[in-house]
Amino acid sequence: MKSKEGILKCRFQWFFTYDNNFNKFPNNFKSVLSSLPVYYLSLFKAPCKVIDTIEKFLRKFLWMGCKDRKGIHWVSWEIVTRPKRLGGLGISKLSEVNSALLVKWVWRFKTDYDGLWRRTILSIHGGRNKWVFLPVKKAIPGVWKALVSGIASIRFDGKSIDKMLSCQLGNGKRISFWKDSWFGSTSLSVRWPVLFSLDRDKNCTVSDRLKQSGGLTLITDNWYLGATTVEGISETQDLFFMLSNVRMNGSQDRWVWDNNSGNGFSVAIVKDALRKNVYGLPDQRMRWVNWVPIKINILVWRIEKEMIPTCVELVKRGVNLSNTRCALCGVDEETVTHTFVACGFVFGVWNFIWRWCHLAPAHYNLIEDLLSWHELANVSAKGKKILRGIIMVACWVIWLERNKAIFQKSDPKVAEVVASIKSMAFFVAEV
Numbered sequence: 316m317k318s319k320e321g322i323l324k325c326r327f328q329w330f331f332t333y334d335n336n337f338n339k340f341p342n343n344f345k346s347v348l349s350s351l352p353v354y355y356l357s358l359f360k361a362p363c364k365v366i367d368t369i370e371k372f373l374r375k376f377l378w379m380g381c382k383d384r385k386g387i388h389w390v391s392w393e394i395v396t397r398p399k400r401l402g403g404l405g406i407s408k409l410s411e412v413n414s415a416l417l418v419k420w421v422w423r424f425k426t427d428y429d430g431l432w433r434r435t436i437l438s439i440h441g442g443r444n445k446w447v448f449l450p451v452k453k454a455i456p457g458v459w460k461a462l463v464s465g466i467a468s469i470r471f472d473g474k475s476i477d478k479m480l481s482c483q484l485g486n487g488k489r490i491s492f493w494k495d496s497w498f499g500s501t502s503l504s505v506r507w508p509v510l511f512s513l514d515r516d517k518n519c520t521v522s523d524r525l526k527q528s529g530g531l532t533l534i535t536d537n538w539y540l541g542a543t544t545v546e547g548i549s550e551t552q553d554l555f556f557m558l559s560n561v562r563m564n565g566s567q568d569r570w571v572w573d574n575n576s577g578n579g580f581s582v583a584i585v586k587d588a589l590r591k592n593v594y595g596l597p598d599q600r601m602r603w604v605n606w607v608p609i610k611i612n613i614l615v616w617r618i619e620k621e622m623i624p625t626c627v628e629l630v631k632r633g634v635n636l637s638n639t640r641c642a643l644c645g646v647d648e649e650t651v652t653h654t655f656v657a658c659g660f661v662f663g664v665w666n667f668i669w670r671w672c673h674l675a676p677a678h679y680n681l682i683e684d685l686l687s688w689h690e691l692a693n694v695s696a697k698g699k700k701i702l703r704g705i706i707m708v709a710c711w712v713i714w715l716e717r718n719k720a721i722f723q724k725s726d727p728k729v730a731e732v733v734a735s736i737k738s739m740a741f742f743v744a745e746v
C-alpha cells in the first residue's frame with residue numbers, strides 16, 4: 316500500500332508529464348492545488364502535520380518539478396502564498412483553504428434555512444441543550460461534531476466566526492432571538508445571560524419574542540418575570556430599553572459576512588479575511604500584466620525580488636562556480652542588476668527598444684527603476700500598460716539569450732535580441 320507521500324507524488328506526476336521547470340510550472344500549479352483532497356479539507360480541520368506534509372510537496376514541486384533532487388527554493392513559501400497585490404504569487408495556503416471551506420458550512424447552515432440537511436443536523440444536535448452559534452451535542456461523535464470543533468479554532472484577526480457573521484433583521488422568523496448576533500456585535504445570550512437562562516425556549520426566533528404593535532415594539536410572554544436578582548432585574552431593564560427601538564419589517568432576514576466589508580460571501584472572501592493584517596501593507600512594485608504570458612510575469616516577479624539564478628546569486632547560495640562573469644558582455648560580475656540594467660550588451664538592447672517605442676533613451680541604475688520606468692513615460696494609461704508589457708517581454712528575451720550564451724555557447728547579437736523582442740511582443744499582444 317502506498318504511503319500518503321507516495322499518493323501525493325503520483326497525483327503531482329500526473330500533472331507534470333513533461334520535463335518540468337519553473338517557467339512551465341505556474342500554469343498548472345493551481346490545477347495541482349485543486350486536485351488535492353478538497354472533499355476532506357471541506358469537512359475536516361486538517362492537522363498541522365498533514366498541512367505541513369502536503370505544503371512541503373507543493374514547495375518542492377514549485378521549484379524542482381517532479382525531479383527527486385535537492386534544489387534552491389528561491390522565494391520563501393511565506394511570500395509565494397501572499398496575494399499578488401501583496402507581492403506573492405496568489406497561491407493559497409492550504410490551512411487557509413481548509414478554514415475557508417469549513418466556514419462555508421457555517422454560512423450554509425445559517426442561510427439554507429429550509430434545507431433538509433440543516434433540519435437533520437438540528438434534529439440530531441439541536442434540542443434543548445445550550446448550544447449557541449452552531450448546534451452540537453458533544454456526546455454524538457461524527458463529521459458535524461468534528462466540523463464545529465474545527466470551526467471553533469478559526470480566528471479572523473483575533474475574532475471568532477460568530478463575530479464575522481451577523482444578521483440583518485427583517486421579519487425575525489429565521490433569526491434566533493438568543494443565539495444569533497442580530498442586535499449589536501454579540502448574541503443576546505452573551506449580553507443578558509441571566510435572562511437567557513430563564514427563557515425555557517432557548518431556540519426561539521426574534522418573531523417569537525418581539526411583536527410590533529401601533530409603532531411600538533413589545534416583548535411577548537412573561538418569561539422574564541422570573542428575574543428577581545439584581546443582575547436579572549438590571550438585564551430586564553436593559554432589554555426593554557434597548558429592544559424598544561428595534562423595528563421589524565416584512566422582508567426576509569438576511570445574513571451578512573463581515574459587516575464592514577460589504578463584499579458578500581465567498582470562499583475567496585473568507586480567505587482574504589483570514590489573511591487580514593497577517594502580511595501587513597503592500598510593499599512591492601510588481602504589476603502583473605494580463606496580456607503577457609504568466610511565465611514572463613513570473614520571471615519579472617522574481618527579477619523584482621532579485622531571486623533568479625544569476626552567477627552571483629548562485630554563489631551566495633553555496634553553488635560552486637569557477638566563472639561568475641556576465642555571459643553577455645564578459646566584463647562584470649553577473650548580478651541581477653547587471654544582467655538587466657548595467658550590462659553594456661543589455662544597454663544597447665534597451666536603447667533600440669526605446670527608439671522603437673519613440674521614446675528618449677532612459678537612464679536608470681536599479682531594477683526597480685527599470686520596472687517602473689513606464690510610469691514616467693508621457694503616454695496614455697493604455698500606452699503605459701503596453702510599455703510595461705514590452706519591458707517584461709524584453710527581460711524574458713534577455714534572460715533566454717543569457718541562458719543560450721551560457722549553456723549553448725552562442726554568440727549573442729544585440730540586433731537579434733531586439734528582433735526577438737519585437738516579434739514576441741507582437742505575437743503576445745495579438746494572442
Ligand SMILES: [Zn+2]
Pocket residue numbers: 641642643644645646647653654657658659660
Ligand atoms: Zn554584462
